[in-house]
Every structure is written in structure tokens, then in C-alpha cells.
Amino acid sequence: MLGLMQEWPLLCHKLIDNAERQHGGREIVSRSIEGPIVRTTYADIHRRALQVAERLEQDGFRLGDRIATLAWNTARHIEAWYGIMGIGAIYHTLNPRLFPEQIAWIMNNAEDRAIFVDLTFVPLLEKIAGQVKSLRQVIVLTDQAHMPQTSLPNAVAYEEWLAEADGVFAWKTFDENTAAGMCYTSGTTGDPKGVLYSHRSNVLHAMIAAMPDAMGISARDVILPVVPMFHANAWGLGQSAPMIGAKLVMPGCKMDGASIYELLDTEKVTFSAAVPTVWMMLLQYIEETGRKLPYLNKVVIGGSSCPRAITKKFQDNYDVQVVHAWGMTEMSPLGTLCTMKPEHENLEGEARLDLQGKQGFPPFGVEMKVTDDDNNALPWDGKTFGHLKVRGPAVARGYYGGVGSEQFDAEGWFDTGDVAHIDASGYMQITDRAKDVIKSGGEWISTIDLENLAVGHPDVAEAAAIGVPHSKWGERPLLVVVRKPGKEPSKNDILAFMNGKVAKWWMPDDVAFVSEIPHTATGKIQKISLRQQFKEYRLPTD
Ligand code: ADP
Numbered sequence: 001m002l003g004l005m006q007e008w009p010l011l012c013h014k015l016i017d018n019a020e021r022q023h024g025g026r027e028i029v030s031r032s033i034e035g036p037i038v039r040t041t042y043a044d045i046h047r048r049a050l051q052v053a054e055r056l057e058q059d060g061f062r063l064g065d066r067i068a069t070l071a072w073n074t075a076r077h078i079e080a081w082y083g084i085m086g087i088g089a090i091y092h093t094l095n096p097r098l099f100p101e102q103i104a105w106i107m108n109n110a111e112d113r114a115i116f117v118d119l120t121f122v123p124l125l126e127k128i129a130g131q132v133k134s135l136r137q138v139i140v141l142t143d144q145a146h147m148p149q150t151s152l153p154n155a156v157a158y159e160e161w162l163a164e165a166d167g168v169f170a171w172k173t174f175d176e177n178t179a180a181g182m183c184y185t186s187g188t189t190g191d192p193k194g195v196l197y198s199h200r201s202n203v204l205h206a207m208i209a210a211m212p213d214a215m216g217i218s219a220r221d222v223i224l225p226v227v228p229m230f231h232a233n234a235w236g237l238g239q240s241a242p243m244i245g246a247k248l249v250m251p252g253c254k255m256d257g258a259s260i261y262e263l264l265d266t267e268k269v270t271f272s273a274a275v276p277t278v279w280m281m282l283l284q285y286i287e288e289t290g291r292k293l294p295y296l297n298k299v300v301i302g303g304s305s306c307p308r309a310i311t312k313k314f315q316d317n318y319d320v321q322v323v324h325a326w327g328m329t330e331m332s333p334l335g336t337l338c339t340m341k342p343e344h345e346n347l348e349g350e351a352r353l354d355l356q357g358k359q360g361f362p363p364f365g366v367e368m369k370v371t372d373d374d375n376n377a378l379p380w381d382g383k384t385f386g387h388l389k390v391r392g393p394a395v396a397r398g399y400y401g402g403v404g405s406e407q408f409d410a411e412g413w414f415d416t417g418d419v420a421h422i423d424a425s426g427y428m429q430i431t432d433r434a435k436d437v438i439k440s441g442g443e444w445i446s447t448i449d450l451e452n453l454a455v456g457h458p459d460v461a462e463a464a465a466i467g468v469p470h471s472k473w474g475e476r477p478l479l480v481v482v483r484k485p486g487k488e489p490s491k492n493d494i495l496a497f498m499n500g501k502v503a504k505w506w507m508p509d510d511v512a513f514v515s516e517i518p519h520t521a522t523g524k525i526q527k528i529s530l531r532q533q534f535k536e537y538r539l540p541t542d
Contacts, residue, residue: 009176010203012085013049015243017171020046023219023245029267030074031252031259033119034146040075042242045082051162052083054169059137061114063088063174066182068107068115070094070125073229073250076141076158078238080116081229085180085199086171092182093230096121097521098192104128106184106192107135109401116141116158119148120253126151176200182400183232185329186521194400195329197233204365205332205394206239213339214363215300215323217271219245222295224263226251226274227303231522232333235273235300235325246271257285268295275303275523279310286318293318300325300337302359304524305430305448307455311356326359326430328416332394335368335416336360336428343425357452358429359420366392368428369413370420382423385431385444389413419444436527438467438477445477445506447527450498454479457497459487464517464525465508468537476539479508480530482517509541 019026024043032038040048061067067084069091071077084091092110094103103124107115111134117125118141129135129152138152143159180199184192197205209215215236217223223246225237233239241248249267251260260282263269279301286293299314302325314320327333338360340347347355362368370378370386378386391412398408407415419432431437431446438445447465454463462482467475483489491511498507512534518526 010200012180012199012202013171015239016046016082019242019245026245026247028075028248030250033252045079047167048079049082050169051165051167052079053086054165057087061089065089066092066110066112068092068094068112070096070121071118072253073225074252077229088172088174088178090179090182095230095521100127104131107132122148122150183329193404195396196400201394202239205236206243208363208365209236209240209334210244211363214337221246221271222269224249224269224272226278232329257281261285270297273300276306277523283313293320296320302326308353308357324356330396335366336362358427361426370422380422380424383421385419385421388416388418388420438475440473440475453498453501457494459484459489462517464530466531468539470542476509479511481511481513509539
């Protein structure tokens with residue numbers, strides 16, 4: 001017997017409809033690409049998204065068309081998203097930090113038919129547009145007055161293009177499993193792989209993300225997503241903020257400490273989310289200038305492991321709660337968040353920081369397990385580490401075009417490629433990427449543990465641990481270190497600092513100092529190129 005409840009497809013435009021109806025006057029404040037701060041509301045965004053949808057339809061775009069965006073976090077980018085989804089087309093966020101050839105490859109793979117592009121990226125797009133055969137139209141996210149001279153074919157200024165629609169338009173309806181958005185993983189090995197979100201998965205993820213023990217956000221929050229919309233949906237904030245009706249503050253193209261601080265302060269931001277490097281820059285800025293963070297309550301930090309020093313400073317010096325989180329593009333992206341279960345609520349000091357160093361537990365809607373190489377589930381004992389696998393309604397069940405099928409099994413588990421352990425309370429801790437783990441004498445050494453420990457040294461700016469060939473052990477750890485400006489810690493200083501804090505056989509065999517560590521387009525340490533750089537390295541122990 002079926003239940004007698006209504007069918008109400010989970011479609012993304014319902015999020016923006018609700019924002020308009022219940023929170024229409026709430027502001028979306030953007031640092032515009034042209035410069036000034038621009039203030040709009042959910043009612044404005046709703047109206048303009050309808051215009052985008054109408055206008056796209058006038059131009060012949062239809063259900064299933066892939067429409068790219070190459071843009072920073074601004075209100076215009078949000079409108080474009082909802083307008084695209086509103087006709088059943090698919091927003092495809094492009095990461096401008098990738099090499100131009102990679103962006104062209106991705107656009108061709110997705111067969112993008114149109115693109116919304118920020119002024120900043122017009123020169124980048126000019127370089128590659130000719131290679132993208134499917135591309136029919138370019139909409140530059142600005143007005144005629146700021147429109148640059150461009151060689152781009154069929155380029156129009158967004159505001160004038162938009163003004164040709166009156167917004168008297170009804171969203172299209174379709175099945176909730178229809179594709180809504182697309183985002184490629186950065187592809188540190190092999191070609192990038194396309195993740196295809198559905199309306200249903202986006203709406204469910206928005207609900208999952210907002211829950212109290214996930215991001216825990218409400219209409220009373222003022223949310224600043226520093227994490228870009230092209231980095232895994234801005235961790236879902238582009239959907240969950242309109243869903244709950246929170247004020248949004250969009251940082252545009254300025255992510256330095258001073259610019260972010262200015263927005264945090266003038267807009268009284270209560271909640272923000274970004275990768276550790278952004279917070280490192282912000283903390284450095286407020287320390288140097290003696291500022292405070294009186295309004296900020298909570299920051300979600302993820303994308304790579306959050307160093308203990310950041311959590312400690314936020315909490316002890318500025319009374320800002322840190323939520324360490326883990327996720328992936330393939331998971332929409334939230335996987336786990338480190339909020340406190342009641343049994344941990346009273347933890348203090350170092351014990352609390354120990355727990356917060358873990359990536360946390362999954363909200364309802366994400367299942368996880370760790371397995372050995374033969375897919376046997378491993379115990380949740382907080383030390384046995386293995387392959388981390390997940391499943392849920394906002395987790396990918398395949399990649400666009402059917403590539404990478406070996407990562408998905410018949411029971412729906414997706415192999416994340418991460419290595420982790422889970423403790424008896426259900427808290428997961430990432431110890432490595434499977435391809436980065438160091439295998440010494442058949443045992444695994446966690447590079448993330450070594451790195452987190454090393455950056456705890458006051459004179460270390462950044463550290464990366466990699467496996468270097470060793471004749472006896474197969475591989476041994478080499479620690480690559482960037483010193484803080486003006487500081488000269490020696491190899492022995494760093495090793496003495498680490499000594500006793502990890503198993504003896506985990507200790508790096510050597511320390512190499514470099515001026516810079518390479519990063520990927522999503523801000524992670526690029527281990528592949530580091531390993532390449534040090535492939536001839538002879539350890540003193542060998
Ligand atoms: P990419 O496109 O580079 O894969 P993602 O954002 O999808 O970008 O990256 C997901 C990966 O980032 C995870 O599989 C994991 O290795 C790493 N990661 C994310 N958050 C954390 C975290 N809090 N601690 C450690 N690693 C993390």
C-alpha cells in the first residue's frame with residue numbers, strides 16, 4: 001500500500017521561491033567584480049533568476065543543456081545558477097584555477113553550450129573559446145558600461161541581455177532526478193571526472209547541510225561563503241542559505257585577509273566557511289592589525305586537514321567555534337563534520353582539540369565504512385585505518401560518461417580514495433589519500449598526521465610529507481618544509497619538536513627546506529609534483 005502523501009518533487013527553484021516568499025527582504029551583499037559593494041535581496045534574486053530562465057529559453061536553451069559558469073561568488077552568479085536550473089538546464093561550474101587547456105578539455109567533455117563569465121576571466125576564456133566547439137553564447141556578468149573589448153564570439157553584457165526579459169515566467173517542472181549541476185573533480189591523476197548533481201540531491205544536501213549538528217545555520221545567520229561556488233557548490237551554501245533564508249555576503253574576487261575581514265566586520269557575519277589557507281591569511285591579518293571578531297560565531301574548515309593551531313586560535317583568542325569538516329565534490333560535498341556529541345560536550349583544552357582534529361561524524365544521509373584491500377569492513381577502534389567508503393542520496397553513483405566505474409560497487413558504496421579510521425563514537429579521521437600514504441616495511445604511515453604535527457612548530461609555515469624510495473623499507477618519509485618569513489628552524493629543531501608525538505618509526509628520515517610547496521586548483525598540496533621533484537632524493541638513512 002502506498003502512503004497518501006503529496007508528490008512534491010524536490011526541485012531547486014523551490015528553494016529560491018521559499019526565500020522570496022518568506023525572506024524576500026533579506027539581503028545578499030556582494031563585493032562586485034567592478035569594485036563597489038552591491039546590495040540586493042532574495043526577492044531581487046528570485047525575480048532576476050526568472051529573467052535568466054526566460055532569457056535562456058528565448059535564446060533556445062532547453063532541458064539538459066550544460067551551461068557553464070566561470071565566476072566568483074556574487075549575487076549574479078547565484079541568479080545565473082537558479083535561472084539555469086529553472087528551465088531544467090545544468091549549471092556547470094568551472095574552476096578558473098585550472099590550466100586553460102584543462103578548462104577547455106572539461107568544457108568539451110561536458111559539451112557546454114553557453115557560459116556566464118566574470119570580467120576577470122574574459123582573457124582566460126578568449127584563449128580557449130575557439131577550442132570549445134559546442135559553445136554558442138557568452139554572457140559577460142557585467143553591464144554595457146563595463147563591457148570590455150573582446151574577441152569572444154556572441155558575447156553580450158549580462159544586464160542588457162537580462163533586461164530583454166520581463167521575468168513573467170513559470171519555472172519548468174520535471175522529475176526531481178533531473179540533472180541540476182555539474183562539477184569536475186580536479187583530477188590530480190588522469191583526466192578530470194564530471195560529477196552530475198540532481199535537483200533531488202541538491203535539495204536533500206541543502207537540508208542535510210543546515211542541520212544543527214552539520215553546519216547548523218538558520219535565518220538569523222549572516223553567511224559568508226569564502227569557499228567558491230566552483231569548489232563543490234560552495235559546500236552547499238548556494239542552496240542551503242536560500243533554503244533557510246539567511247543573509248548572504250559574497251566576497252567576489254577578493255579573498256585576502258583584509259578584504260575578508262572588512263566584510264566580516266561591516267556586514268556582521270556570524271558564519272563562514274573556507275579552506276585552511278584562507279583562515280591562515282585572515283588570522284595573520286587580524287593578529288598584525290590587532291582586530292577582533294565580535295560577530296563571528298562559527299567557521300567551517302575543510303578541503304584539507306585543519307591544523308590544530310588554527311582551531312586553537314579561533315576558539316581561545318576570538319571565541320569563534322571551529323567545525324572541522326570533510327567532504328568531496330562527489331558528495332555534494334559534505335561527508336562528515338566535527339560537532340560535539342553530548343558525551344564530548346564537556347571536553348576541554350587539549351582533549352577537545354584532539355577530538356576537533358578529527359573530521360567528525362556524518363549527518364543523517366551519509367553512511368560510511370572503512371575496509372581493507374579485500375573490502376572487509378574494519379573495526380571502529382580509532383586506529384585501524386583503511387579505505388573510506390560512503391553512500392547516500394547526495395553521493396555520486398557514477399561519473400559523467402561512465403568513467404571511473406571501479407570506484408563504485410554493486411552495493412552503492414563509493415570508494416573515496418581517502419584512507420581513514422573511525423573511533424567507537426563514530427568520529428572519522430582522515431589519515432591520507434590512498435595514493436599519498438607512505439608504505440614503510442609494509443606498514444602505512446599517515447602523511448597528514450606528520451604534516452599537522454610539523455605545522456604546529458611555531459617557525460613552520462607549511463609542511464608536506466612524501467614517501468621517498470628506500471632500499472630497506474621500500475619507502476621512508478621525507479618532510480618538505482616552508483619556513484615562516486624571517487625564521488630559520490633547522491632540521492634538528494623540527495625533528496626534536498615532533499619527537500615523542502608520533503610512533504618512532506613514523507618520524508621523517510629527513511627534512512628538506514623549500515621556498516614554496518605546489519598546490520592544486522582546490523588549494524591542496526600537490527603531492528604528485530612534489531614526489532616528482534624529490535624522486536632522485538637520497539635519504540641520509542639509506
Ligand atoms: P578535488 O576536486 O581536489 O578532489 P574535493 O574538494 O572534492 O576536490 O577534494 C576532496 C578531497 O579533499 C577528499 O577526498 C580529501 O582527500 C580532501 N579533504 C577534504 N576535506 C578534508 C579534511 N578536512 N581533512 C583532510 N582531507 C580533506
